[in-house]
């Protein structure tokens with residue numbers, strides 16, 4: 317069984333490993349002490365790639381971090397195309 321890494325979505329510093337593969341966990345962080353959502357590191361890698369090279373058709377900078385993770389999760393774990401995502405203008 318492959319171990320998966322999950323990263324704290326609050327501080328982005330703390331990681332834990334688990335031997336199962338889900339999109340996220342909710343646990344208390346050992347770094348920032350928040351009961352936080354821990355993001356699958358595959359999803360986090362995609363998030364980081366989008367941060368470096370934002371998708372052109374999305375207003376990436378305006379998205380909340382949670383929305384960015386949602387989009388990244390859709391691309392990495394659901395095989396969706398970034399083109400599928402349309403974010404409503406507030």
Ligand SMILES: [Zn+2]
Pocket residue numbers: 324325326327328329330345346347348349350352
């Ligand atoms: Zn944390």
